[in-house]
Structures are given as structure tokens and as C-alpha cells.
Amino acid sequence: MSDARRWAVALGALGAGAGLAALGFRVAFVTDPLGPRAFPWLASALLLGAAVGLARHPGDDAVWPAPDARRRLAAVVVALLAWSFVLPLLGFVAATTLLLAALGRLFGSGWVRGLGAGLAVSGVLYLLFAWGLGLSLPAGPWG
């Protein structure tokens, strides 16, 4: 299956799913002639139209990443998600230092250099947000 066809299937599924889900948006009494369903249906009509268009005129195929690049991408996503979850536990500076070291490693630095730079950058970010802008960032067990 070509790239465009796969996109067409995905968009068609998204459009159809959204359209069906919008069937469930019921109102107890009529507030206006259109109601809450019409707009989601417009969105799903656009997606279905796009799916049909792509299926009929597939363009060039994208170059999807090689296995090692795919692993690197997955690692970046995992690191970012992990940061979201450990942030309240470890506090901002520790969690962000680890994130930056992990990402730095994926972009070609060593652990030691990455940890050092990570500590510096997360310290600057903490000062900027917490002191400079007065926003609360979790301090963690060291707070």
C-alpha cells in the first residue's frame, strides 16, 4: 500500500469516527437550528473529502525514517513523556537535568557532558521561570 493510500485510510477512519461520535451529541431542547453536531460533521466531511482526494491522486511517497532513526525518535518521545510523569516526584531541576542529559545523548553528547550542560540549562530555566516570572515549578524532595 502506498503512502498516500495509508494516509487516506487513516484520515477516512478519523473522519468517519468523528462523524459517528458526533451522532451522540444530543441536546435536550433545540437552542439553534444547527446544534452541536453540525460543526464536527463539517470537520469530518473535510477529512473524508481529503481521504478521497488522496486516494485518487496519491503524491510522492514520504521518506520514512530508517530503523536507527526510528529508535532515536521513540527514545525522544519516551524521554519527554517520562519527564511529564517524574516532574512532580523529582522536582524541576533534577527531572530536567536528566531529560536534557538523555536527549543530549541522543543528539551525540556523552553522559558526563550532558549531565553538566543539563544541570546548567535546567538551573537557568528554573531561575527564569520561578524567580524571573514568578511561576511555580515543582521543587521536589529538595524544596
Next chain:
Amino acid sequence: MPEALQLLGGGFAVALQPLNLALVLVGAVVGTSVGMLPGIGPINAIALLLPLAFAVDLPPESMLILMAGIYYGSQYGNSISTILLNVPGTASAVVTAIDGHALTRAGRAGPALAMSAVASFVGGTLSIFGLVLLAPVLSAWALRFGPAEYVALMVFAFVALSSLAGRSIPKALAATGFGLLLASVGLDPQSAVPRFAFGQLELLDGIDFLVATLGLFAVSEVLTLAEESPVGQSAAAAWGRARLTAAELTESGWTMVRSSVLGFAVGVLPGAGGTVASFLAYSTEQRISDDQGTFGSGDLRGVAAPEAANNAAANGAMIPLLTLGVPGSGTTAVLLGALLALNVTPGPLLIEQRPELFWGLAASMYIGNVALLVLNLPLVGLFVRVLALPRWILVPGVAALSYTSVYAVTNSGFDLVILTVLGVVGWAMRKGGFPLAPVILALVLGPLLERNLRRSLALSGGDWGVLASSPIAVGLWVAAAAALALPPLAARLRRSVAPRAGSGPPSP
């Protein structure tokens, strides 16, 4: 016109208040440093810096002034990395890369950078006159807009942006549809029915446009960079001094003036924006003044034309945003989202009810122009050093900044997950050649479109004829139809310039 001058004078009084003056300078400098990061165009720079700007509790006009400074600065920063590294952060910078990077390879990066600053200044300055003259007229006219006219106008903006943003209409449609879908997540404001919330409390509020913008643009950029080879990029080349000779200036004088006028005119049209403006200006100048065939191999006028046009278009794009409340580009859509978050609704009443805001902004844009010229010419060497930072600090730093911004503003782990998911979606869309700007436009305009559509149909009792019942509305529907017919023309134009554009497709 004396009245407009008087009002502009009032605007300068607002803009020259110490706080606002400092903000426009800070915005210009910070915008330049962020906009310069490889691959990060103005839209990313604004999205990255917005949460910071929101965090400082500023009055709306100061906030708008700060954002204008960032907008301006990031465009110039984008030109720096385009000229030095040949990595245009936006489609509109692709044209600048042709001659700009050729000049860098010839060891003349300094004059190229100086020309880019001067041309941006000329484009910005001339188009501010256009803004001051045209905006009050347009907004007086827009007072006659009712819900039906707004529906037609927004459809026009969607069609214009979608048909010009990418090469493939189905892909632009898909991006718009996806954006509308994101816009309808949450409680329907009119019937209080939850839509696409899947029982998640956090989704009832809808998807924050800041989260969507940072995810689709900044996080997807990080993923795109992660996918490329991890080895660091080439550092800045030898570049000479950032000076221009008098001869070089006079030679490009008319090029800058012509390109500014052209760029402004194009910028006012929704959807067209900087990309079309800079392509048009470059190809026009090539035809008019390239008598020795030096365009494409390092001609300063080849830098002057797109830079002047691009900046003029950026100011032109503020007109539909401020007078009609309808943005014509991804970047102005982000600005609209920010304004709405500040409880400022741009539209025909803005100039009358909030003159300090409109005229203060116009004056600040001018000051921002001057600031960029006087700050950036001497400081460009300093800025360039940021580019020499290794990639393993830069890219993770951008990621950490986006995630910290979102968390600091929303304090919600759920939004961080949405941010990541949208980052992956944005990356996949880029890979598949889908434009990203229509998603943001649809997300910001979607709720306005729905409200106006439902209001006009409620007023007419469900009669769809109301949508085309006035001459203005009919005119806008015709314009929307015409915008659908434009892409073949634009494609032809692109083909005539693109083969010279050198490496790689731009990120949106």
C-alpha cells in the same frame, strides 16, 4: 489625514513609555536569538515565547507590543540562519537562501546580513504607512459586517490559506479538518454538550491553543531534528563585516521600494502572506533588474527583494487581523489566539474602542524596525555565536523550554501528554507533506466560525440563504472561489523560481 497622524502621535506616546519601549527592544533581541535557531521560524519563536510573555502580568497593549517585537526579531533571526547556514526556518525564507547563502559561500555573509537588515527596515517602514492609511478605512467598512459576512470572510481565509499553504489541496483540507476537529473538543459553548471529551475532565475545557501550537510546531521540530543525523551542524562560515557600501545601497534602493509595495499588497490578502510575497518580489526583480544574470549566484538585490517583501507582508497581514479579526496566516493566527486569551477581540471596533492598542502597536512596529536596525547590525556577530553552540545543547534546550512553558502556565501533566501527542502528529504530518498552519488557523478560527454560523442561522430561522444575502458576503464567496483557482498560478510561479532554491524543502 491629519486625524490619523494625530492618532499615530498618540500611538507613539504609548509606545515610547519606558516599559513599552523596553519591551519592544527585549522582544526584538529575544526574538532574534530564538528565531535564529536552525529550523525555528517566527511561528515557533512566538509560540515558544508566548507563555513567558503571558507569565509577566502586562496590560494588553504592552503584551501586544512585546509580541510584535518578538515577531519582528524572529523574522530577522530567521534570515540570519538562512543566510549563514542555508536552513530557512520558513517557506518565505527559502528565496532569501538562494542569493544569501551564495554570498556566504563567497565570503560576503556580512554584507548579505546587513542588506537583509536594511531591506527589512525599508519594507517594514513603508508598509507601516500602508497600515496606518488602510486600517482605519477597512475597519470603517468592516463595521457593516454581520455574522453572515463573518462566516463568508472566515471561509475565504480558510480557503486562501489552505490553497496557498501547500502543494496538495487534499492535504490542506485534511489539515483544516483536523484543526476544526481539535477546535470542537470540549464543552459546546451554546448547548453545553461535551464533544470528543471521552469522559476526561481535562478535555472539557478544550485544547489550549498554546499547547497545540507548541506541540505541532516546536515539539515536532525537535522530533524532525532527532531524526536527522545526530552529528552537529557546520558552524558559521567566514563572513566579513556587516556593512554596505553606498553603491550597494543605491543599487538596491528601487528593488527595496518595489518589493515593499508588492509585499504589502500581497500581505493584506489573507492566505498569501510572506511566502508568496517573497517569491513574487524575487521573480519580479529578477525580470526587471537582473541585466547581468547575477541573480542566483550571490546578488545583494536577490537578498533585498525577498527580505523587504517579507517584512512588508508581515505588516500587511496585521491589517486583516486587527480590522477584521481574521488572521490570514499561521503566525497571525497564533497572535489572534494570544489576543483572545488577553480578552482583546480584534475587529472593526478595535480601532475605535481601544485606540491605544491599535496605534500603540503601529508605533511600536516602527520602533521595532529602528531597534532591529541599530541593535542587530552591531550585534550580529554576537548572535551568530549562538549558532555555534553544539546541537546536543540547542535541540534539547528547545524541547525543555517548550515543556517547561506549558507546565508553568497550565500546571497540568495531562497537557504535557497532549503536547507530546500533538508533537508526534505534527512530525507525521510534516513527513507526509501536510501543511501545519491551517491546523492552527482552524483551531483559533473554528470557534468563531461556528458561533457566527450558528448565530446567523438562528437569526434567519434556519434559512441558509442568509449567508449570501448581502453584496459584501457575495463578494467574499466569489473571492473564496477565486482563491481556489489561484494555486495552479502559484505553482507555476514556484516552479519558475524553485529550481534555484537549492537544498531541501522548508519546514512550514
